[in-house]
Amino acid sequence: MLGSKKLNDQQLVDAIKNGDKDAMVQLYKDNGSSIRNYVLKNNGNADDAEDVLQDTCIAIWEKIRNNQLELKAKISTLAFAIARNQWLKRLNKLSKNVQMDGINTEKMTAESDSFQFDDKKKVQEVLGMIGEKCKELLTYFYFDGYDMNTIAEKMNYNNSDTVKAKKHQCFKSLQEQFLKKYSRQDFI
Amino acid sequence: MSQDHLYIEEIDAYLQGKLNPEEMAVFEQKLNSDPDFAEAFYNQKLLSELIKENARLELKAYLNTHAKTKVVSSSNWLQSKIFAVAATLIILIGAFIVFQYYSSPKLEETLAIETSLPSPETETQAPVVVRPESDQNKKPESYNDKDLLNEIVPPTIEELESRDLASIDEPTPPLMESRTESMKDDAEFDYKIAQEIKNKDTILYAVALTMLDADGSSNSYGTVKTTAKSKSAQFPAAASNSNQAKALEDTKKFVDSSSGKKAKLSKPVATKTKYTVEYWTSPVNFKGYRLTNTTLQLYGLNSYTCRLFTVNGNLYLRTQGKVYVLSPCVDACAYKLEVDPDIIQFILNQN
Numbered sequence: 001m002l003g004s005k006k007l008n009d010q011q012l013v014d015a016i017k018n019g020d021k022d023a024m025v026q027l028y029k030d031n032g033s034s035i036r037n038y039v040l041k042n043n044g045n046a047d048d049a050e051d052v053l054q055d056t057c058i059a060i061w062e063k064i065r066n067n068q069l070e071l072k073a074k075i076s077t078l079a080f081a082i083a084r085n086q087w088l089k090r091l092n093k094l095s096k097n098v099q100m101d102g103i104n105t106e107k108m109t110a111e112s113d114s115f116q117f118d119d120k121k122k123v124q125e126v127l128g129m130i131g132e133k134c135k136e137l138l139t140y141f142y143f144d145g146y147d148m149n150t151i152a153e154k155m156n157y158n159n160s161d162t163v164k165a166k167k168h169q170c171f172k173s174l175q176e177q178f179l180k181k182y183s184r185q186d187f188i
Numbered sequence: 189m190s191q192d193h194l195y196i197e198e199i200d201a202y203l204q205g206k207l208n209p210e211e212m213a214v215f216e217q218k219l220n221s222d223p224d225f226a227e228a229f230y231n232q233k234l235l236s237e238l239i240k241e242n243a244r245l246e247l248k249a250y251l252n253t254h255a256k257t258k259v260v261s262s263s264n265w266l267q268s269k270i271f272a273v274a275a276t277l278i279i280l281i282g283a284f285i286v287f288q289y290y291s292s293p294k295l296e297e298t299l300a301i302e303t304s305l306p307s308p309e310t311e312t313q314a315p316v317v318v319r320p321e322s323d324q325n326k327k328p329e330s331y332n333d334k335d336l337l338n339e340i341v342p343p344t345i346e347e348l349e350s351r352d353l354a355s356i357d358e359p360t361p362p363l364m365e366s367r368t369e370s371m372k373d374d375a376e377f378d379y380k381i382a383q384e385i386k387n388k389d390t391i392l393y394a395v396a397l398t399m400l401d402a403d404g405s406s407n408s409y410g411t412v413k414t415t416a417k418s419k420s421a422q423f424p425a426a427a428s429n430s431n432q433a434k435a436l437e438d439t440k441k442f443v444d445s446s447s448g449k450k451a452k453l454s455k456p457v458a459t460k461t462k463y464t465v466e467y468w469t470s471p472v473n474f475k476g477y478r479l480t481n482t483t484l485q486l487y488g489l490n491s492y493t494c495r496l497f498t499v500n501g502n503l504y505l506r507t508q509g510k511v512y513v514l515s516p517c518v519d520a521c522a523y524k525l526e527v528d529p530d531i532i533q534f535i536l537n538q539n
Contacts, residue, residue: 021250028255058247117241127242142236143243
C-alpha cells in the first residue's frame, strides 16, 4: 500500500486505524531525521535516537488506534512533541537513577504505575504462553482499546458476548500461566 | 468464578478509564481495604501492561525489518562504504602514479635500499666494527661478498698512482681523444665507436675508482695485498682480459683472507669497476641519469666536468665540486646529492 504513494496525514491516520503497519513505517521515515537530530543534539547517542524515534512512532500508533488523537496539528509536529517528551523523560529517569544509586525505594514501597519491561524476552515469553488467537484478542482489547463489537468484527466472532467470554477465558489462562512461572515482583 | 469475572471486568473498566467519578471512588476504596482485590488488580494491571508491551515489541520488530532497512538501509550504508573505499583506492593509486612519475629520485632511493646497496651510513661503520669480529664464526653477509667478488677489484698503489698521473697529465677533453686513438685496434673499441656514432655526442667509456672507505686514512692502502699491475688503469675498457682475470683472482684472495683471518678489510679499499658511460643531451634540457648494471647514461652533463667514482659498490658522480650518488635507475632519475660527508670529502679529495 505504501510503496509508491505517500499518505497525507488523514490517510495516514486511517491506514493506522486499519492496522496498516506500513503507515507507521512512513511515520518513521518522515520524522526520522528531525527526531534523530533532536536527540543527538541533546546529549543522546545514535542508539538513543533510534529508540526515541521508534517509541514515538509506536506512541502515535497507539494514540490513533485508541482514538486519542485529534488531528489538530500536523502529525510531524505531534511526532516531534512526543519525541521531545520521551527524550526528556528518559533523561530524567537517567539522572534519577544516578541520584538514587541503584536503590529504587519509590518502586519498592508503593505499587507504582510503572513496571519494568527491560527484558524483552521475558515479555515475549509470557505472551507466548497462550495461543495466537488469545494473544490477538487480548491485544485488540488492551493495546488497541477496541470494544467487544469491533473485536467480534475483526475476528469473525458471532457477537460481543462471545468475545467477552473468549476474552475472559484467554485472560484467565494467561494469568494462570504467568503465575506458574513468575510473580509481579519480576517486573517491578 | 462469577466473582472473578466481575473483578476482571471492573478492573478493565478502571484501567481503561471508563469508570465515572463515583465508581472510581468506590473502586479505590476497595483497593485500599481488600488485599485480595488489590492483588488481583495489580496482577491484572501487570498482565495488561505485558500485553501492550508485547504489542509494542512486535511493532518495533516490524520497524526494524521494514523501516530501518529501507531508510537507514544497512546495505546502502555498506554500498556507500564500499564506494568510499574504492574512491580512496583510486585516488591513492593515482597519487602513486603521479608521485612515481614526477619524483623518480625518491623512488630510486627506496630501490637502492631494497637492493641492499650499502648506504653511506652503514658503509663507514660496518666494515670497521662488525666485520673483523663477526666473520670469524658467522657466515659473511651475502651482500658484501658478492659485491667484492663480482664488482670490486682491489687496486694497487701503482694503479692509483698511475691513475692520478693520467688525470693530471691529460685533462679530460683530450683524454677522450687519446682514448679513441689508443684503443683503435681493440675489438671492443670498434663496438664503442659504432655506438658513439649512433649516439652522436656520446662517450662510451668510463674509469671508476672504487673506494671502500672505512676510516678515511689513505696510507692504509698498503695493507691491501694485491700484485695486480694495471698498466692501463685509466683505460679499463682497454685492459686485457688476463689483467682483469688477475684482478678478479686478487679480489678472491682478498675476500678469502678477509673472511678467514684477521683480515684488514676494515681498511680503505680502492677498486675499479668498468662502466660504460654515455653523455646525452636532452632536447628538453632534462638533467638526470639512467643506470643499469654497468651502463650509465648521463643527461645534461658533459664529459669535461664529470668524474665517476665507486665507493663500496656505490657509484658516485663528481661534477663542479658536488658529489652525487647514482643508484641503479632504469628510468630516468634525477641527480641526487650524496649526504655522507665522509664520502663527499673522500671523493672531493680525489683528483
